[in-house]
Amino acid sequence: MEQTEERTMREWSEAQRADRQQRVERRATDADTNRAPLRILIIAPSHDILGGQSVHAAQLVKEFGKEPSLRVGFLPINPRAPGFLKYLQRIKYVRTVVTSLIYLIKLLTHIPRYDVIHASSAAYTGFMLATMPPIFIGKLFGKKVVLNYHAGQAVEHLRDWRRTAIPTIKAADATVVSSGWLVDVFARHGLKARAIFNHVELDNFTFRERKPLRPVFLSNRNFDPIYNVPCVLRAFAAIQKRFADASLTVVGDGAQRDELEQLVRDLNLRHVKFTGLVAPEEMPALCNAADIYLNASNVDNMPLSILEAFASGLPVVTTDAGGIPYIVSHERTGLLVQMNDDEAMAASAIRLLEDAELAARLVNHARAECAKYKWDVVRKHWLEFYREVAEKSFEF
Secondary structure: OHHHHHHHHHHHHHHHHHHHHHHHHHHHHHOOOOOOOEEEEEEEOOOOOOOHHHHHHHHHHHHHOOOOOEEEEEEEOOOOOOOOHHHHOOOOOHHHHHHHHHHHHHHHHHHHHOOEEEEEEOOHHHHHHHHHHHHHHHHHOOOEEEEEEOOOOHHHHHHHOHHHHHHHHHHOOEEEEOOHHHHHHHHOOOOOOEEOOOOOOHHHOOOOOOOOOOOEEEEEOOOOHHHOHHHHHHHHHHHHHHOOOOEEEEEOOOOOHHHHHHHHHHOOOOOEEEEEOOOHHHHHHHHHHOOEEEEOOOOOOOOHHHHHHHHHOOOEEEEOOOOHHHOOOEOOOEEEEOOOOHHHHHHHHHHHHHOHHHHHHHHHHHHHHHHHHOHHHHHHHHHHHHHHHHOOOOOO
């Protein structure tokens, strides 16, 4: 009896999923010339703030611009001031006030022109200054508002700022996150979210087999304590004791720049190159030049840099921070170590250099994993999601 009931419930669930998929396909078919394009306003950092959010937003604007069923606009959370006001943006603290005022004015003038407001979100102060205004202004104008949450600090943000963060998230019509990890984090606070993966422009990255694997390393994270680049340098020190000709390219910049350069001197490291910030279009060449990717972050969600390494054929050694285990499977697509464990990171990197079969297996599995992050796959999920939100048929 229980088995029959369980089978009936399973068949009912499958029928529900099939019916939902048919509704989605019918809606997609209806997106023809007789339907007015859906107007989407994407609000996110511009490339003046290099990072995952700005890269992701630029990719969405570029790809959605090719869709006949959409009309896409972009509003940066960090607008450049016009005229003499641009000089005020160079003054600390004054810059925040001036930029915030210009941002609010642009929100008030742009939001009324669109159907769906897509607000990209970080955590903490960035959430308050950049995400809360478009959500509440969007609702004020009766628009559908989508929150696209990216922050690797979600656990701490929702815990420490629950009185502001949780009501704001609930005020949005729907929430999209880029990983299953964030779906789980949100669920612990009674918040629903749908996961749509970030996509990697794989055509820009050339997959290269590395035989033999050389001790040529790459790190590509900004110099912020949450990304723990000092751990990478300490791991590299141990690697260089074993492989004297080992080299490391460190891509990024930030408040820890002087500290990191001093650490290189203190550890007597050789062949370490700091590139500073680089534009996204420069990353394929840097990935191609390296042989192993190292990441030591303590806080993370779904770093694009790891997916770029997958696409380039770089074996990955990374900490298990936040959502990383949701995209890196230990000893299948990469090697995971505990946070702030430079000895384990060095040992894993040396293991790759000494075990060509392991390195090749990881790289091949990681390359196959990239398929789910291709635009033609991600595109379908976004178009379905936008239509559901616009037509009030959204289901998590």
